[in-house]
Amino acid sequence: MPALLTDLYQLTMMQAYLEEGMADTAVFELFVRKLPPERNFLVAAGLEQALDFLETLSFSEQDLEWLAGQGFPKRFVDSLREFRFTGDVDAMPEGTVFFPDEPVLRVTAPLPQAQYVESRLLNIVHFQTLIASKAARVVLAARGRQLVDFGMRRAHGAEAALFAARAAWLAGFDATATAEAGRLWGIPVRGTMAHSFVQAHPSEAGAFEAFARARPQRPVLLVDTWDTEAAVAKAIALAPKLAADGIAIGGVRLDSGDLAAHARAVRAMLDDAGLRETIVFASGNLDEYRIARLLADAAPIDGFGVGTALDVSADAPALDAVYKLQAYAGVARRKRSEGKATWPGAKQVWRSFDANGTAVGDTVRLIHETAGQAAEARPAAGPGAGEPDAGAAGGSAADWPLLQPAMRGGRRVGSAPTLQAARERCASQLASLPAATRSLEKAEVPYPVEISEALRALAREIDASPH
Structure with a gap:
């Protein structure tokens, strides 16, 4: 330096x-x-x-x-x-x-x-x-749910993004979306897909299948580009075809709207389809307070991606x-x-x-x-x-x-x-x-x-x- x-x-x-x-x-x-x-x-x-x-x-x-x-x-x-x-x-x-x-x-x-x-x-x-102090509060609020740092794009520069990923993992986060932090410090890295991936394909179902075949290790599908529950129905319909090729849908990600309501509807749909091992993952302007409210409301969410509020310690x-x-x-x-x-x-x-x-x-x-x-x-x-x-x-x-x-x-x-x-x-x-x-x-x-x-x-x- x-x-x-x-x-x-x-x-x-x-x-x-x-x-x-x-x-x-x-x-x-x-x-x-x-x-x-x-x-x-x-x-x-x-x-x-x-x-x-x-x-x-x-x-x-x-x-x-x-x-x-x-x-x-x-x-x-x-x-x-x-x-x-x-x-x-x-x-x-x-x-x-x-x-x-x-x-x-x-x-x-x-x-x-x-x-x-x-x-x-x-x-x-x-x-x-x-x-780290902000992340520790998120960890306490999440009560053991999976937490992933999503904040690089809102961090105040490259060093801040890396240091934030390091500090969050130190404080108890499970993974980061920042690849370089994984390379530097061995922090587990996680990622799903962007809305642009879905929009770029002729159909939502086609986008899901293409992503699952490209990333076959329990892929997580982003399901709120247009209609959340309709997208989950498409993922459920796709699941047997993927399962025949040894691919299990690892999870669905909710990124907008009433997360608690969507999570309940989506969890019920997945369970009714026998996809009980498919997790519900939520993101979208989350912090410790929103996570605490979601869990107090018994929202069936298994993990959270926390970005802006974490990497700039917004409050x-x-x-x-x-x-x-x-x-x-x-x-x-x-x-x-x-x-x-x-x-x-x-x-x-x-x-x-x-x-x-x-x-x-x-x-x-x-x-x-x-x-x-x-x-x-x-x-x-x-x-x-x-x-x-x-x-x-x-x-x-x-x-x-x-x-x-x-x-x-x-x-x-x-x-x-x-x-x-x-x-x-x-x-x-x-x-x-x-x-x-x-x-x-x-x-x-x-x-x-x-x-x-x-x-x-x-x-x-x-x-x-x-x-």
Whole structure:
């Protein structure tokens, strides 16, 4: 990824830092200030791409030539030839559920480096976290039905389409329609047909047969180009002919109209024809709320394709995600802007669980606090990377640290976790949440996140000092 994919002020600040000799160790933390309306939790995603960016960050000769043309001093431009990220990263593993004011990622590095990576880290982590959080809500609403990401065509660019497919699968979707996401990450790919395929043929029945013979492994037929129930009748009439050649119609897809009513009529038609294994799949401007309503209405739908609402996170298209300086040269720092104050110092997030494995609250502590150091002796990420052991503390409540070492000295710690592992972590984390937190509606009582007294005391101390 080009090193110049950043905000100009990262370059101007880095130049000024270097000219002042300000290269001591800085601590920056990436967190979300508040939840969007109707949201009760977020899901961390994008860490692997963030680490890729940090490991490979360097300026090309073309980058340096452009910077020189923008008036940057030669000595600064020349210094960038050897620029590399050499710092440390601690982060919540992908798939971890988190809440406002909790650092998702902490960078500890020389100030110019730690500052420079801000824009791209936010760009990567914010977007995948946004989509994974939306997708997790769809997964909860679908109650085990098949889910396919259909959103590429509405995503805001190629990278967004790919990252959305990745984040959705991490959060529990079953497949994506984006072929390149399947090639890159091994995500299962699914596809049906477009209305144009039906329109291009002389007859609807002919289009169905042609598609089924071209794609004989349980094809899914799009049946709402003209008249949904009439199209299903044609598919039913075609089924014996296809079956004689070993082709079973895998499903029919509804994409418009009253999906619940059509699903009931279509399911009855298929069952009466003995096609009980043929699924009913629905798409068309779906989100978690429409899916929840359809299932509450007992619509016999086996799977859903979710597109626009997912890939642009339509109800909450951005998070209040920030990356802020928390310490420099061994001194804790605190921002006090109105409505944007930060908690100072390098921090860890501790999650408490009851004896049943249900999360009961988080505490944000300074990394050197005694309570945190005692718990640090437990396995680094716990069973399932952040989940409590069923036998932890003899079946009583257990606390687990959520931020784990991800990079040391500019290089990953250990091998990169698989996307499958992140997917499993997300499922486990969602299952551990209280029922009210998993709800699509805003919880009357938010999930508790406490700020430790030592952290509050540090903030008061900084506030009392002259600035």
